[in-house]
Amino acid sequence: MAAIYLVRHGQASFGAADYDQLSDLGVRQSAILGQWLAQSGQEMPLVVTGSHLRHQQSSAACIEALAAPAAGRQRRMIQDEGFDEFDHKQVLARYMPQFADGLFSAYLEQQDNPERAFQRVFVKAVARWVGGEHDAEYHEPWPAFKARCNGAMARLLDQVGKGQSAWVFTSGGPISVICQQLLGIPDRQIFDVNWALVNTSVTKLLYRPGRVSLSYMNNFSHLERACDPTLVSYR
Secondary structure (H helix, E strand, O other), rough: EEEEEEEEOEEEEOOOOOOOOOHHHHHHHHHHHHHHHOOOOOOEEEEEEEHHHHHHHHHHHHHHOOOOOOOOOOEEEEEEEHOOOOHHHHHHHHOHHHOOOOOHHHHHHOOOOOHHHHHHHHHHHHHHHHHOOHHOOOOOOOHHHHHHHHHHHHHHHHHOOOOOEEEEOOOOHHHHHHHHHHHHHOHHHHHHHHOOOOOEEEEEEEEEEEEEEEEEEEEEEHOOOOOHHHOOOOO
C-alpha cells in the first residue's frame, strides 16, 4: 500500500504586496518538518509541488533539513500546477470590487486586527465563489477548481508504485478538495476544513489500486514538539 502525504506550505507573507513568498516563520516551520522526518527515519522518494513559490520554498527548506536519500536511491521531483491554490485575489475582488488593484492590503493595514478582518471578508467572498450563482464571473469557478485538484491527484496516483510514498507540497484549497472527495463533505462545509489547516501540517492518504483512504489529517505534531506556540499559524 502506498502513502501520499499532503503538506500545506509554510506561512506565506500575509498582508505583503507579494503573498507568494514564505515568511521567516514559514521557512522555520518547513525546516522543522524536515528535521522531524529525519528523526523518524522518513524519506521522500517522490516530491511533488504546485507551481507557487511558497510550495517550492517549503519543499526546499524541508528537504534541506532532511537526510539525503539512502545509498542507491534517488529523489524524484515533479511540479504539477494542478496542486496550485485558487486565485484568492480574484475571489476577493469579485465579492468587493473596491478591493481590486491591491487596495485590500491597504484596507488591512488600517485594521486593529488584520488577520481577523481578512477572515471576516474572505469567508463571505469564498462563500460567493462556492455558491455557484456567479460562476461566469470567475476565470476558474469552484467546480473547475475541484476538477483541477482531483485531476492532479489522479495524475499523482499514476506515478506512485506499490509500497511507495509521495510528498506533495501544496495549499489548503487543494488539500480540502481532495479530502472532500474522500469523505463526501458538502461544498458549504468544505472551507470549515480549510480554515483549520495549520501551515506545514501533514495529511496522510493510503492508496492501493482502485481505493484511496484518509489515514490522518492536519497533523502538526512536529510544531507542537518544539514547545513554541508561535510556530502554529494558519495564514
